[in-house]
Amino acid sequence: MQNKKILIVDDDAINRKLLSVTLKKTGYEVIEAENGVDALSKLSPDISLILLDLKMPVMDGIEFMNQLREKRQEFLNIPILVLTTDDSQKEQAKLAGAREVIIKPISPIELPDKISSYL
Numbered sequence: 001m002q003n004k005k006i007l008i009v010d011d012d013a014i015n016r017k018l019l020s021v022t023l024k025k026t027g028y029e030v031i032e033a034e035n036g037v038d039a040l041s042k043l044s045p046d047i048s049l050i051l052l053d054l055k056m057p058v059m060d061g062i063e064f065m066n067q068l069r070e071k072r073q074e075f076l077n078i079p080i081l082v083l084t085t086d087d088s089q090k091e092q093a094k095l096a097g098a099r100e101v102i103i104k105p106i107s108p109i110e111l112p113d114k115i116s117s118y119l
Contacts, residue, residue: 004119005029005046009039009064010053010083015104019051019083019111026112036064043075048119054084054093062089065096079118 006028010016013034020030031047033039036059039050054061061082068075082098083106084090090101099118106114 003029003046004048005031005044006115007031007033007039007042007047007050009033009036009050009056009061011035011056012053015053015083018108022108022111023115028115035059036061036067039064040067040072043072045074047075047078049115050078050080051115052080052082052098054082054086054089062092062096065093065098069097081114081118 006023008016008019008030010019011034016032020032023030031042033042035056052061052064065080076097079099080097082093082101083104084093084101085104087103093101100114102114
């Protein structure tokens with residue numbers, strides 16, 4: 001788990017903080033972004049996993065994944081776990097590149113296990 005960096009992309013500051021605190025307690029390094037545009041600017045080769053919300057202003061999660069596929073292919077190998085309250089976009093998120101779609105709220109006990117299964 002050491003040196004694993006996770007990018008949290010969510011427009012809700014409280015959600016980002018809760019995820020960040022949970023992951024830091026588990027030993028992960030965390031980078032936060034408030035939308036897809038912000039996330040694209042913070043991408044780096046040392047990011048191990050992306051936790052992505054779907055509904056965000058400026059650039060939503062689906063568009064972020066489309067941008068990765070079209071313009072930032074060097075980052076396509078990073079697993080993306082979508083965290084959403086909208087079950088209806090599950091299939092669209094998978095088609096856009098999400099490895100898994102997790103319906104919020106997710107237990108802080110379950111989240112580290114989910115993440116570690118992709119690392």
